[in-house]
Amino acid sequence: MPTVSPLEMDDVPMGQLPPHIQLQRTRVFCASDAPTQTENIQYSGAYASMGVDNSFRLDDFVKNFRVEVVRLDEDDIEFDMIGIDAALANAFRRILIAEVPTMAIEKVLFANNTSVIPDEVLAHRLGLIPIKADPRLFEYMSENDTPNEKNTIVFKLHVQCKRGDPRITVKSDQLEWLPNGSEFQLVTDNSTSNSNSNSKPKTYTSFSRSQTSLPEFSEDSIALKHNDITIAKLGPGQEIELEAHAVKGVGKTHAKWSPVATAWYRMLPEVVLLENVEDEKAEELVKKCPVNVFDIEDVGEGKRRATVARPRACTLCRECIRGDDWENRVALRRVKNHFIFTIESSGALPPEVLFTEAVKVLESKCEQVISDLS
């Protein structure tokens, strides 16, 4: 960073920050020993002495904020969020991990389990299986609620390894969705069962109608995301018969409800060559970087110069500023208001929808704050 001597500065630098302070405001400096200037300057009057207003302006934000999708496939999305504060970007990340709801198996009813894997562990494994069901179509089930078609998805698993057969692996595709709710009958006293013998026998759920008959669930809307997750292994003669009830929840309670494998961002890397790096030095620099950030270009007269070709690829291994005086030639920086956001969906919702859901959650939180304050 070129430091400007105070003597050379303008007398009254009105309306504009000196370049080095502007750099400090907008960049994280990744030196070889430690990163500096990592914090955002929040205080509105931080640069008041220089006549610069540092307050947050909504119209500025609206004008400058940009989202550019870099990559989008079934489960992953990578997009750039430009012109936003770290606190807000982080809020989205946190909400994605912990507060966007999904459906996950919460209750497992065992009818039989003679496998080597204990009930609790099996239940835990089942809980972590991602379910492809739109959580927006379901309601939360509170403690006093009875499980019904609006808050519960029921799966059945009944596998048996016959005696004499080789060992089998139970995969998640053997979990079968029961749109009509639980098939296990509730043990009731004889007196009550006699009185309404004609009506449907009581089960562990009270579905008023089949979930397939509801308009929002089309034929294939509820399924498991992956069909090849190993649930258990069965030896000859072993059997598992169970029913799994999935309910709506958030990742804060248990990681199984987290809709993302992970969601994170990184700040846009900026690699700056502080001086011309030429010839052998240039080649050395190109060779140093494991992710090929640098390229060599001909500047004529047989001279070759290193250029920064792909700064985005930088993983901050700091190889290029290691040793000798390389730190004087190359500067690694991060742009503070440019976030490369990645969401890896676990399958309940497509990643782009997850983000909008996260925004909605944040919105409702803000509304909550406003309504609480007023």
Add this chain to the structure above:
Amino acid sequence: MVIMKAMGIESDQEVVQMIGRDPRYGALLLPSIQECVEENVYTQQQALEYLETKVKRFSFSYGSVEKEGRALSIIRDVFLANVLVHDLHFRPKCIYVAVILRRMMEAVLNKDAIDDKDYVGNKRLELSGQMISLLFEDLFKTMNSEVKKSTDNLLEKSSRSSKLDISQHLARDIITHGLERAISTGNWDVKRFKMHRKGMTQVVLRLSFIATVGHMTRILPQFEKSRKVSGPRALQPSQWGMLCPCDTPEGEACGLVKNLSLMTHVTTDDEEGPLISLCHSLGVEDLELLSGEELHAPNSFLVMFNGLILGKHRKPQHFATALRKLRRAGIIGEFVSVFVNEKQKCIYIASDGGRVCRPLVIADKGISRVKEHHMKELKVGIRTFNDFLRDGLIEYLDVNEQNNALIALYEGEAVPETTHIEIEPFTILGVCAGLIPFPHHNQSPRNTYQCAMGKQAMGNIAYNQLCRMDSLLYLLVYPQRPLLTTRTIELVGYDKLGAGQNATVAVMSYSGYDIEDAIVMNKSSLDRGFGRCIVTKKLTAINQKYANNTMDRIIRPQRVGRDAERMQILDDDGLAAPGEIIRPYDIYINKQSPINKEISVHSPAGLPDSAYKSAIQTYKGPRGETAVVDRVALTSDKDNNLCIKFLIRHTRRPELGDKFSSRHGQKGVCGTIIQQEDFPFSERGICPDLIMNPHGFPSRMTIGKMIELLGGKAGVSCGRFHYGSAFGEPSGHADRVEVISETLVKHGFSYSGKDFIYSGITGSPLQAYIFMGPIYYQKLKHMVLDKMHARASGPRVMLTRQPTEGRSRDGGLRLGEMERDCLIAYGASMLIYERLMVSSDPFEVQVCRACGLLGYYNYKLKAGICSTCKNGDNISTMKLPYACKLLFQELQSMNIVPRLKLAEA
């Protein structure tokens, strides 16, 4: 000198010749010779008579001893009992004594010649076979004498009706019972050999796989543990490669309890006869043929065989090489050792049991006998270790013989004088220390701590762990194989029966709940199964049979009524059903036992229900724990009673205060559990499983842990398990840090292993690069759930009426004498009063002011009465601790009268 004379060497000259003619020896011997003259001892007879006066007389006497004198019998049978004496032929014993004397005087003159008693070569390990054979010998002889006694009794009888059948008199089961008793109690009481040893047997530890293996390599000392000596506890240079330098407990047994190294072999007894004759045919001159003078002739070496003097040999090196060649050819046992001691001019041949030895590659003039093609054959599987041994490529050397060898650490370091090459340097460590990656980069006590801690780690016990009925079993739900392995791990099988998980660790400070080695854990990791464990406990119920042919019975549970709720988990057979959740106070066996257990009943099966009383057993577990009946086993115990065992399983996720440790002796408790979104994350979205405070490093100096982190990180990114065997860098059994770092750089990580991290709370980058990567973490068996304890008011001891002690009895927390002293010093008298009396055992007593003794309260008269004065005139009511009242009464029962003198307070 007198003893020499008593053994028949009457000439002083011969004695001196036998010992050696060095004038210095003569000078040392002079006082003894002088004493002989003063005491008038010249002949064997005189010597024996002189000794006879020194022998302690017993009041009773044996016939044979009387005849020849006790002194002679002691000299013959007790003195140097290992040298056999045939027909009072004492010469071998004399030579032995002479050699002993020579050594003694050598030691007096020259301090260097003193033998080191801690030298491993001078030690023998006692094996189970030897112990059992001693016990068996004793029992067999006892049985024989019993048989003899009873047959004698029978034969003495004048009128015998039947023919003598010796098998009738064999007392049954003497040997079986004797062996069983000794093995089950561990008390080895063999009177014949004056042996009284306790704790000879131990129940093998089944806490974890490593605990089991580690336990089986353990060597227990015969020293007293309480003695404060440093010698036997210190690390002996001679235990190199034989005994693990790391694996020893801390505390009183430190350095005394040892563990075998990885390749150590403990010898068993080899037959002596053929070896002795072989020695003679190889040119050992018999002792009998040698005069005293010849014994110590220069250039001739004494040949000692298992502690006996066999003779002497003029070409010691020649003889030793000949024997070694025979051993390599497999003609004599591979564990026979030949050791030429130049200093003592002796050749030691040992074939006895209990020596520790280890295999080494033989080298000829510095060139290894194991060639490339041998190793290829080994890899293909044509050749095994035993083939190497049989072909004379590898041989076992014991500690003594190692002194005759020049052992090169690596093939490349061999010089022409080298005779052997180490197989692998990491084998100097034992099983427990072998699990540590890069132990040679750690401070040595850290490795010792890990050796103790590895045994407490939860994981797999054995392949049959789910079929076992252990009384207490800790299992990890998702055990993993360490990312950073060692060769020992592969050899032992720890990669298949691991006890830990690879956790991504960030070395940074976080939240303040990580001080004093505490670790911060990621809640999402725990949700996903990190550190989850299963604890199973065994409950046993016995369906007892009684002397009057009645027996307990197990009946159908009541489905309605008072106990129905507690009997929910019972099946119709009255036993808890597997898979049921069992809560505290639940009945797990609905058993009844007959009221009448002594008087015989004519129809034991048809007893009425009224003849039984309930003998249900209830589960007493901690509240809030949801335990499950895992399995129910019906067996029979040793008295043929039906024995029902219930295995209660509880799955636990890590909680605050559970103990974890890495493989470098760095233990810590879980300080706090934090949501994943609050956790820091890296540029690649990696979020650590746990955070460790960097203050754990400077004082502990566990560099190995840092290298493990680097190696683990490189391993994950390049997809190859990295190695960290001890001293393995030169031989390629451990990856070098430079190479690891290069791998890291290749995959876009920092050379130093430090990542650019964003705070999960503020969202901005941290102002430091964070050292982050996977480290293998063990969950130790100490868990808060088993230890936490608090009580308000609760049960009291019947005798003193004070609160009970200990967690298992829901006891109170003691305000001890030191705490009391503090309160006294502070002057908090009311607090002392409250703690020591009001909250403990307050008791109201009636004290007679006249006699000072305790009275009683008469409820009819509603007044206190003094039982001594027989009236209630001077009674005062006061409070004192019940324990105090108890003391007064106990004193009174001993005829001591404690009188209370009351004054106005």
